[in-house]
Amino acid sequence: MARLLLVLFLTALYKSVLCEEQESRIVQISQGPVRGYKDHEENLYTFFGIPYATAPTGQDRYKAPLPGPSWLTPFDADNDNIICPQAIIPAFKHLYKNADMRQNCLIANVYVPDTVEKSLPVLVVVHGGGFQVGSGNLLKVKKLVASNNIIAVTFNYRLGIHGFLCLGTQYAPGNAGMKDQVALLKWVNENIANFGGNPNDVTITGYSAGAVSVELLMLSPLAKGLFNKAIAESGGALGVFAMQTDPLENAKGFAKRFEIEHADDAYALEDFYKNASFETITSDSFFSEMFSPLFTPCIESEIGQEIFLADSPINILKSGDYEKVPFLVGFNDKEGISRIDSFETWKNNMNQKFSDFLPPDLQFRNKAEEELTAKDIKEFYFGDKKVDDDTILSFVDFMSDVSFAYPILKAVQLHANAGNNKIFLYLYNYVDELIPVVPHTDVKGATHCAQTFGVFDGYMFSNDTERDLPHDYKKHKVILRQMWGNFIKTGAPVPEGSSLATWPPTGADGSPHMLLGQSIELQDSALLQERRRMWDAVYSRHYRAPSQPQAFVLFSRNEL
Template identity: 55%
Template sequence: MKLWTCVLLLCAAAVCVTCEQPPSDEDWLELDTPQGPVRGRRDPDADHLYVFYNIPYATAPVGKDKYKPPLPAPVWKTPFDAVDKHVKCPQMMNNNFVPMNLVEKEDCLIANVYVPDARKKNLSVLVYVHGGGFIMGYGNLFKFKQFLKTKDIILVTFNYRLGVNGFLCLGTEGAPGNAGMKDQVALLRWVQKNIASYGGNPDDVTIAGFSAGSASVELLMLSKSAEGLFHRVIPESGGSLAVFSIQRDPLEIAKTFAKLLNFTNVDDTNALEEFYKTAPLELLNSYLSTESYDSNFLFSPCIERETANDAFLTESPLSILQKGSYRKLPVLYGFANMEGLVRIYYFEDWKHKMNEKFSDFLPADLTFKSDDEKHEVADKIKKFYFGNKPVGNDNILGFVDYFSDVFITTSMLRAVKLYAETGNNQVYLYEYSYVDEDIPTVPHTNVRGADHCAQTYAVMDGIDILNQNEDLASAGRLVMKKKVRQLWHNFIKTGKPVPEGSSLPAWPAAGAGRAPYMSLGQDVALHHAPLLETRTRFWEDIYQKYSREPIPPPATSAQSRHEL
């Protein structure tokens, strides 16, 4: 199965649509909301929760308008039965990331609200953004019912448009770009307007996400369009500076993808836009590679043209971070210690290709003056991770470290430094490294490590997606889950993972030196040495010399004449 490690685990996560006994009247909870009356029901597997599924938080444009920003949500007068209809947004077919029996709908912008059976008001709100490389996934990928047993947090999960449907970025009126991110902003605006009806406090909202959802919540913090809609941020294994987070040249990506679908008139922007507007969804979602050597998945958020109305992002994340021109909020920020295990499936094939032409595996956000310069830098990077030996079984940990750094770790650590330098003194940095004997060793070694999204697995229900039963977890893992859930809960409630009076070690915010940071492993311990300093400095030097900043799509000739 050739996908991210999260994908490998999630392939077993089927949604079981079975015939259930009809709920009794006492199992329903009806609320009056600005949209109209809504009826949710008590969760049959978690009687401390009422769940309101499938609530339309916005309306997705369809047909030729499908790349435009979301439209207002519907309203109603008669009670809306908020039951789970297992809706997903259009996405790559047979991607093994979501259950096959979900219903794919073009108008897919629905929210799910988990309300504790506490009959309280002004509860803290957690909005969780699913991952999937911006090309796959759905709102209820992970369950957090155990985390919600404290009965003092309301959880909101949701769908947003994905892949070409969510992130085609031509800079035109019909496809301005960032539809999927504008969906996320619409969801947060919906929360502000509606969540009080469910018992939540719109002035106490935390946004969190894993992988691409992690990059999303950091991008939301940097976007002026989302300012004031939330108050704390938890990015888990993914950041705004990651190579997969921003399209470097969205028009070129649109051309490349169209060619893959056998459309050849790509240099005519009007014809290109018409192709995307009229192509069937089945064709648009028939191909999307997750196996790219350069750590790029084609469609993702983009930089929009300055003239765009309701733009999500008109400046690169790096520029925003360097200027400090964002609202500085508390951030719980970190990753697992072996994020590169996300690519371990490819090792047997890629080790040969990396030895043949390592330059093919350089991240897509680097640029070079010549092929000679590119190969020179590739040789330098290869030597840094693998020494003078070829990539092989005896240095597979270098393979893991390389993809850890290219995908996740060093981009997040570069951001930590920029946060501190521009005055955000509320960034709490961690590295998650807990493993036990149930975790497989890295092939050809006796070493175990925490995989991509491992800290998310610690917070969510179950041991992992393959085994939802926490009763089968080792005693050590149960203790670790309890600690991580407590840290996340503390942060959501107070803006600090370790408030005063806690039994856990004090956890100060990180400075420009990328320290201190909390090690979440067999023990929970504060470290004062910079996290991954040598590797991060190495990549800082590479990016200082060869960074390829993202550009917006160019104006068409008609747009240029109008702007003049």
Template identity: 50%
Template sequence: MKSSVCVFLFYLAAVMAAEEWREVKIAQGTVRGRKHPDKDLFVFYSVPYATTPVGLDKFKAPLPPPQWSEPYDAINENVACPQNELLSALANFTFNIKEDCLIANVYVPETDKKNLSVVVYVHGGGFILGFGNMMKPLHLLEKKDIILVTFNYRLGVHGFLCLGTEGAPGNAAMKDQVALLKWVHNNIASFGGNPDDVTLIGSSAGSASVDLLMISKAAEGLFHRVVPESGGNLAAFTIQSNPLENAKLFARQLNFTHLDDICALEEFYTTIPLELLISDAFFDRTDSTFLFSPCVERDTEGAFLTEAPLSIIKKQNYKKLPLLYGFSNMEGLFRIDFFDSWKNKMNVNFSEFLTPDLKFESESERKKVADEIKKFYFGEKPVGNDGTIAYVDYFSDVLFTHPMLWAAKYYAEGGNNQVYLYEYSFVDEDTPLVPHTGVRGANHCAQTMAVMDSGDETKLSQKYQDMKKTMREIWYNFIKTGKPVPEGSSLPAWPAAGPDRSPYMKLNEKLELGGILLDERTRFWDNIYEKHYREPEAPPAPPKCQEKS
């Protein structure tokens, strides 16, 4: 009998602990978060940081967040913005889609300390998929001196339609991200965080986002260190080369015919249901874009970006911040599922696989350059099963590695002496073999996965557990000091990179300093872009459209 009572009391205490609450007073009112069931921290889920405009205004900048007079119970865990069903189909995620989706999730260690460092994590997903709580690096909070913020932003057409009109000026989702950073700046002290000690981290499209935020005047001063993981602001998928043409292309796909009437095009997009806006994930495009992404806007009030990123970087017209910058060694595995269907297309017309940020004087010049690129990767042979690694390298370079190394060169030339380059190459026996080879490689954002929580990590190989420990130490160091290896660390010294893109750290079981990162491949693409770079276009000034009632 006594043992039964003890068991019941233990169970009751556990339930009460799980239901332990913490109240925080922020600008909008009192918000209540619960104790995390497994970790020594409190979680405030789905706190509105802004209000999503709807109806005819759905593509405009976010509105101020709601206020409340009674305590707001922040317990709704997986709110997501409207998006194509591809994510739930591929990854078996469950989430609650809402149009008014601009929420933050705040993870606060159970401590009475104040002025904790703050990490703001920007989720990836090609600008078309994802949500803030898709992945979480809660292990970074174990020392109880970091607060984590994850959040949602609008996606796909909903977030990145860029017509240059009053109703769809462009970059709605990037303005969401700026609104989040302002919310953090104004409210994080109430949770115990230091608004003057914010590190911005992102992976994939989130990486491209934080790289863009770093050069945008709209976000300047709202964060202090930057960690872009596998995605840069110079990538073709990051900035639309011609946003108006992209809008017309999708409208035509939806059977809209008045493509040259900008007022009719705006009315079409502002009045069709969200279900149509998310009907295509644009995931199978051969040009290494997802069609809708950030854009260069017209120079109007509230714009996020009014100049091409390359121009901003070359002019050094941005605030230089400590930068932990890199990628994995086989990022192009991101496209391996298309290999069997795309290898034949590559042999028939490799021009289809060129990115839209390249321009040519004629179709014959385009074909000549396409043949030059194909030969660089695949030699004189057709693309076949023996060229799988070359296929992976090609997509690694056009999507991720060259855009980041291109920017890194100009960051260093511009005087940023705090750019820390790396390549992550860890694999173990659980890493799948690259198809048609006996080789393993680190997939897209593998370094992100090493830092993120992975469920029951005791089931992982001991090598991977050790690698995750090392990666988390490096990321923690950078969050706290702005250096991946500060003085006194037992890790190998890691100097900042210079304009030649060296040195860089090889992140594997053994950390080793390398020379120039991907020198031959990067110089090849430097030469291509020097001759054929196409600067992204802002939409033209539209005519005065009749106001809709």
């Protein structure tokens, strides 16, 4: 009898668990019904892999996205492994164990709290990865959603050559990946109310290249009115990898690797890319040795098609001709730690020829001027010392400023000068007991995108669950999610009446700004003032603006 009761109990338990595992919800969207499933960790439903648009194929594969498919029976939204074509970087291979790489990869993932409430605030997350790698589900946002009762949407967009080949022709006008992002925002605007979200209360957020994307979306007329708040973490539109300085040279350079004859000829170059195999244009991660990936957003030429960006970000910012929205923006105190792996190789090269390490968006009248500028910059960071183990922290500062800190601070200045009085600036420097020290020092620091890991689920790019994290870091993550949630819901990270430290908007000089670390403190001083002034002087004399693919304009018009 006891055995029979045990069998009956276990059978009932199994059925209960099975029922719980299969608990689902169907939502009707413009394309048809979609079925999402209850998450076992948080009180929410997930809808994975919904096709929001269609990636063109064949010779049209570099064009803007096409409308998504439609269906009559419920679409099972349960595939969270779809990624766009990309070369898998060995260091992150463990994150792509079950990756479902496909050309038609334009999918959205929707995280919905288990509530009957309607008109919830919406967060759209743009993933990072230098515009070359990554996916919408690389980092998870379940705890941010659950703790703030918001809806979040993550998604894929085309990467590398697939998304950012920019020839200025009918077949490859440029910015396909950014047009994917606009298509996603339009999809959200049309469908999110059916999930319980408010299409008029949408915040866009991104980290690294995703942060670049966020700021470019702020500047693009195509995205106007599709969101009303923005968060950019560790990246911005003025960064050295934000725009292709010379998209035609990048396209020619890659084609020449395959010994293409007449790669300098417009017809031959376009013919190569139109007919190149899928393997050819996906085989490379397209990261250059120094600062810039090859294929990133570009300024488009006027060829009779819809344009995402018709001018350089700095010109648009200076003009002020774009819609201003509340903007939460910042970076980490030691972003340059992300370059530490290259230090042993680069330090000797930097001592021999520091000019090789200048940002690619600088130009000089002659070699003498370039070498003199390089000498001044090297002395600013390293004094009369060599780049070696004893000055590795100066190396970290240099790399931080070139790639992230200075471009972000310059953009903040221009946004403020353009009339945006709702910019909330932060410097993130939280470290926990698991963070290693910078080699050759006893110093720790927050590396690239550390604040993103603080807000999102888990710990860094690892499989650690939050229950395994240090207690203080878990408390810190709760506070960050509260601030980010406040901003998503109100347009301010610390609204009136909050128990958190007061956080007013910043001015053009980067003051005040919030220090987000072991303690959270408002700083009245201008952020990195001396380092910023030095780069202001350099860029005022030597800035090289990104160019359009002008050589192809006449060629393209002849096709019309």
